[in-house]
Amino acid sequence: MPEPVLAFLVAVGRRVRETARLMVGVPDYDAYVRHVRIKHPERTPMTYPEFFRERQEARFAAGRNGKCC
Amino acid sequence: MKPSRILSHLPWAALAVLGATALGVVALTRGETINALWMVIASVCVFLIGYRYYGLFLAHKVLQVDPGRMTPAHRFNDGLDYVPTNRYVLYGHHFAAIAGAGPLVGPVLAAQMGYLPGILWILAGVVFAGAVQDFIILFISTRRDGRSIGDLVKAELGPVPGVIALFGTFLIMVIILAVLALIVVKALTNSPWGTFMVGATIPIAILMGVYARYLRPGRIGEMSLIGFVLLMASIWFGKDVSASSFLSPLLTLDGKTLTWLLIGYGFVASVLPVWLLLAPRDYLSTFLKVGTIVGLAIGIAIVAPHLQMPPLTRFVDGTGPVWSGGLFPFLFITIACGSVSGFHALIASGTTPKMLDNERHAAFIGYGGMLMESFVAVMALVAASCIEPGIYFAMNTPLAVLGKTAESAAQAVTQMGFVVTPQQLVETARAVGENTIISRAGGAPTLAVGMAHILSGVLGGKVMMAFWYHFAILFEALFILTAVDAGTRSGRFMLQDLLGTFVPSFKRTEALIPNLVATALCVSAWGYFLYQGVVDPLGGINTLWPLFGVANQMLAAVALILATVVLVKMKRQRYAWVTAVPTVWLLACTLTAGWQKIFSANPKVGFLAQAAKFGDAAAKGQVLGPAKDLAQMHQIVVNNYIDAGMCGLFVLVVLAILAFGIRSVLKGLASPKPTACESEYQPMPDA
Numbered sequence: 201m202p203e204p205v206l207a208f209l210v211a212v213g214r215r216v217r218e219t220a221r222l223m224v225g226v227p228d229y230d231a232y233v234r235h236v237r238i239k240h241p242e243r244t245p246m247t248y249p250e251f252f253r254e255r256q257e258a259r260f261a262a263g264r265n266g267k268c269c
Numbered sequence: 270m271k272p273s274r275i276l277s278h279l280p281w282a283a284l285a286v287l288g289a290t291a292l293g294v295v296a297l298t299r300g301e302t303i304n305a306l307w308m309v310i311a312s313v314c315v316f317l318i319g320y321r322y323y324g325l326f327l328a329h330k331v332l333q334v335d336p337g338r339m340t341p342a343h344r345f346n347d348g349l350d351y352v353p354t355n356r357y358v359l360y361g362h363h364f365a366a367i368a369g370a371g372p373l374v375g376p377v378l379a380a381q382m383g384y385l386p387g388i389l390w391i392l393a394g395v396v397f398a399g400a401v402q403d404f405i406i407l408f409i410s411t412r413r414d415g416r417s418i419g420d421l422v423k424a425e426l427g428p429v430p431g432v433i434a435l436f437g438t439f440l441i442m443v444i445i446l447a448v449l450a451l452i453v454v455k456a457l458t459n460s461p462w463g464t465f466m467v468g469a470t471i472p473i474a475i476l477m478g479v480y481a482r483y484l485r486p487g488r489i490g491e492m493s494l495i496g497f498v499l500l501m502a503s504i505w506f507g508k509d510v511s512a513s514s515f516l517s518p519l520l521t522l523d524g525k526t527l528t529w530l531l532i533g534y535g536f537v538a539s540v541l542p543v544w545l546l547l548a549p550r551d552y553l554s555t556f557l558k559v560g561t562i563v564g565l566a567i568g569i570a571i572v573a574p575h576l577q578m579p580p581l582t583r584f585v586d587g588t589g590p591v592w593s594g595g596l597f598p599f600l601f602i603t604i605a606c607g608s609v610s611g612f613h614a615l616i617a618s619g620t621t622p623k624m625l626d627n628e629r630h631a632a633f634i635g636y637g638g639m640l641m642e643s644f645v646a647v648m649a650l651v652a653a654s655c656i657e658p659g660i661y662f663a664m665n666t667p668l669a670v671l672g673k674t675a676e677s678a679a680q681a682v683t684q685m686g687f688v689v690t691p692q693q694l695v696e697t698a699r700a701v702g703e704n705t706i707i708s709r710a711g712g713a714p715t716l717a718v719g720m721a722h723i724l725s726g727v728l729g730g731k732v733m734m735a736f737w738y739h740f741a742i743l744f745e746a747l748f749i750l751t752a753v754d755a756g757t758r759s760g761r762f763m764l765q766d767l768l769g770t771f772v773p774s775f776k777r778t779e780a781l782i783p784n785l786v787a788t789a790l791c792v793s794a795w796g797y798f799l800y801q802g803v804v805d806p807l808g809g810i811n812t813l814w815p816l817f818g819v820a821n822q823m824l825a826a827v828a829l830i831l832a833t834v835v836l837v838k839m840k841r842q843r844y845a846w847v848t849a850v851p852t853v854w855l856l857a858c859t860l861t862a863g864w865q866k867i868f869s870a871n872p873k874v875g876f877l878a879q880a881a882k883f884g885d886a887a888a889k890g891q892v893l894g895p896a897k898d899l900a901q902m903h904q905i906v907v908n909n910y911i912d913a914g915m916c917g918l919f920v921l922v923v924l925a926i927l928a929f930g931i932r933s934v935l936k937g938l939a940s941p942k943p944t945a946c947e948s949e950y951q952p953m954p955d956a
Contacts, residue, residue, distance in 0.1 A: 219361035221489060223559065224552045232348030252487030255349065260543040260758055
């Protein structure tokens with residue numbers, strides 16, 4: 201397969217994965233780490249398991265709306 | 270206009286011609302069946318043209334989205350709740366959040382009038398009302414730090430309407446949970462196969478939950494794959510369970526038993542830690558939902574089924590067996606989600622505005638997301654219309670009309686004018702692996718038969734009919750149960766908030782006693798309506814679905830009133846018709862429907878008339894079916910009074926919001942300057 205096509209397919213695959221994760225309330229972990237590193241260099245970002253747990257709790261926490269009909 | 274600009278409209282003109290042709294075939298063909306693809310083509314053309322010419326008109330002329338204005342995702346970026354997100358990724362998130370059982374069930378029920386009224390309302394409703402509401406609420410919330418609809422009503426209309434809107438939302442949630450649970454009960458009654466596989470989702474979800482918490486933390490893909498394989502295995506082995514002489518009678522349950530099981534399940538599931546049951550089930554149901562919707566679209570494109578249901582049936586006069594009441598107003602509340610759904614206003618002011626990268630994406634996500642939801646409704650209408658009308662009516666008519674045997678049911682349906690033989694009913698039941706298909710109201714079984722018809726045409730043929738039927742039932746039951754768990758949890762939080770204003774200790778959501786008390790109250794609220802639906806003389810759906818439709822459309826009216834107020838306060842009143850016209854239409858539908866549901870003299874439509882009918886009979890010592898004694902007769906009377914009261918409350922909520930809305934509009938008009946409460950303007954940071 202030519203390289204640009206392959207690169208394109210990999211990029212699409214990443215987006216699909218990102219979409220599937222966000223559908224269940226887990227945003228992009230790398231973006232989170234990048235954000236903490238740049239904006240709050242004094243903090244240590246959560247590890248991925250911590251991040252996952254935090255997001256899981258937040259999805260069903262108080263003040264969130266349930267699912268649609 | 271420059272020639273190049275005119276040229277750019279040419280492909281759209283071609284699309285318009287194609288769409289008009291397809292719509293013409295759908296609307297005007299009489300006496301012979303048409304291919305479902307005409308309906309699909311017509312819908313896709315309407316959606317694309319609606320987006321290009323109306324959605325973008327709203328974005329550029331009415332709302333004047335500003336790509337240079339910073340969105341909450343950038344302003345409050347924390348990498349968690351507020352994250353600037355790729356627009357296609359966010360579209361997927363938004364669609365998964367708004368799509369549910371609503372657009373699947375409503376069109377199935379509406380098919381009793383034929384497919385034509387349903388498809389016309391779906392298309393017109395979504396372009397001019399539903400997608401407009403979702404988009405504008407998303408825009409309004411984005412301009413206000415991603416705040417929720419309750420907060421927005423409070424800020425723009427005042428604190429009292431804010432509380433009224435919150436209270437209304439809680440009532441609507443109760444009705445939604447009850448009607449969703451009723452759909453599951455109706456689908457699983459006397460179905461050991463269905464009961465087994467839906468029950469099996471509980472241990473499967475727990476296994477997934479433990480896996481993703483302790484064994485391989487956060488591996489969503491792995492655990493979902495494991496869950497999916499086990500789920501398919503449970504469908505496969507369900508067949509053996511239904512044939513087993515030991516398990517089959519054990520899992521053949523009546524409606525009342527299933528109701529109690531569901532109520533107990535709802536209570537337990539919503540107090541357990543979310544990682545154990547609720548979250549893994551949510552993952553499974555979300556992926557299965559999106560996957561099945563895609564699969565169904567491919568299936569319809571490959572099989573290209575013919576629509577067996579006539580475009581119009583004689584039941585447009587309001588005497589239909591599935592639900593009672595005339596085309597106006599009841600068609601417009603029966604198909605709620607798919608055309609316009611007030612519940613979406615909660616999502617459009619929930620997580621989505623916090624992740625919007627740029628205002629110019631709002632039309633694609635808000636307007637476009639709703640178009641996709643509407644497409645799901647079109648597919649449900651196709652699935653319901655491609656099965657034999659005789660079978661459709663045998664599945665959806667109350668047992669009291671049909672009688673218990675295939676012979677009596679076939680005779681009753683044939684008398685309605687839809688020829689069907691007892692053999693056809695028995696054979697269809699056998700093909701899908703069920704004991705009977707007679708009077709399986711609620712939409713889910715009918716949709717499952719239609720989906721099995723389509724999906725088995727792609728994969729597996731007749732042999733796989735039963736598998737696909739149960740796959741479709743599982744698909745619906747899974748995300749309905751997720752909605753029940755999650756809804757009970759959010760209902761509990763709302764109640765704790767509400768009760769907390771009187772007893773402050775109730776606000777502590779982590780404390781055990783307030784948690785259990787509020788959960789019990791919430792479960793009893795929807796459990797009451799569910800139980801009442803199961804023992805209802807007209808079959809439950811007949812009573813609860815219109816109540817749900819009225820509630821949902823009234824919430825939409827509230828959202829559109831808010832949008833109108835905001836447009837006026839922004840001094841864009843020359844465009845206020847874009848929300849004012851659909852508001853007037855929704856008010857006309859819901860207030861008429863609300864009035865008829867309470868006061869109609871026809872006991873099949875009016876709650877008070879039904880109460881009077883059973884009350885009079887009880888006074889004379891008579892017992893009317895399905896009541897078995899006088900105590901049950903009195904219960905039916907009480908139930909109908911409560912339903913009438915609930916309906917009256919919805920009407921009062923919407924009238925109150927309307928009054929406050931008009932007050933705010935007048936104030937906004939009188940002010941020489943814009944008065945909308947937007948967050949302060951900040952320019953978009955450089956990338």
